[in-house]
Amino acid sequence: NIIVLPGVGAFKNAKSKLKSTGLENEIKNFVHSKNNNILFGICLGMQLMFEKSEEFGLSKGLNLIKGNVKKFNLSISDTVPHMTWSKIKKTKYGDKFFKFNNKDFYFVHSYYCNPKEKKNILFETKNGKISFCSAVKYENIIGVQFHPEKSGKVGIDFLKHLNNFLWN
Numbered sequence: 001n002i003i004v005l006p007g008v009g010a011f012k013n014a015k016s017k018l019k020s021t022g023l024e025n026e027i028k029n030f031v032h033s034k035n036n037n038i039l040f041g042i043c044l045g046m047q048l049m050f051e052k053s054e055e056f057g058l059s060k061g062l063n064l065i066k067g068n069v070k071k072f073n074l075s076i077s078d079t080v081p082h083m084t085w086s087k088i089k090k091t092k093y094g095d096k097f098f099k100f101n102n103k104d105f106y107f108v109h110s111y112y113c114n115p116k117e118k119k120n121i122l123f124e125t126k127n128g129k130i131s132f133c134s135a136v137k138y139e140n141i142i143g144v145q146f147h148p149e150k151s152g153k154v155g156i157d158f159l160k161h162l163n164n165f166l167w168n
Helices: 011-020 023-032 095-100 152-167
Strands: 002-005 038-042 050-053 065-071 082-090 103-109 111-115 121-127 130-138 141-144
Touching: 002 023, 011 023, 023 038, 050 111, 082 095, 082 130, 095 121, 095 152, 103 152, 111 130, 141 152
Parallel strands: 002 038, 038 141, 050 065
Antiparallel strands: 065 111, 082 103, 082 121, 121 130, 130 141
């Protein structure tokens, strides 16, 4: 079983909607069950997995991954929002996804995830002088800051590879 937590909108509003509809508890129960369930987050969906975000004031996240979500600082970033095609660079923890090292994916975001444990970072991407986490994995949770569904053939290939990785 897999839940895809999509990524469009603002952190505080999305988290509030998850809570008010009961989906927050459903997602947490799904992740913590022992049924080989997978939670896959895209962009905002990945950010919601973390403890908290700075977006529009401090907001609590789903607290599934230790770390926080921070705003890009324009003094060290090329663009805010980071709305462009950018290369993802494999960390030493992203070996299973090596074929996507240095491939361009489509990004559109003003905030980035800052995981507490660097071993959870599969890929990093540069925006000016800052390298940020562009893909994370923790236990049965995977998140990507980029939009594979908007990244053309390489995005489709990534989703196919992810599917094979998860179920084989």
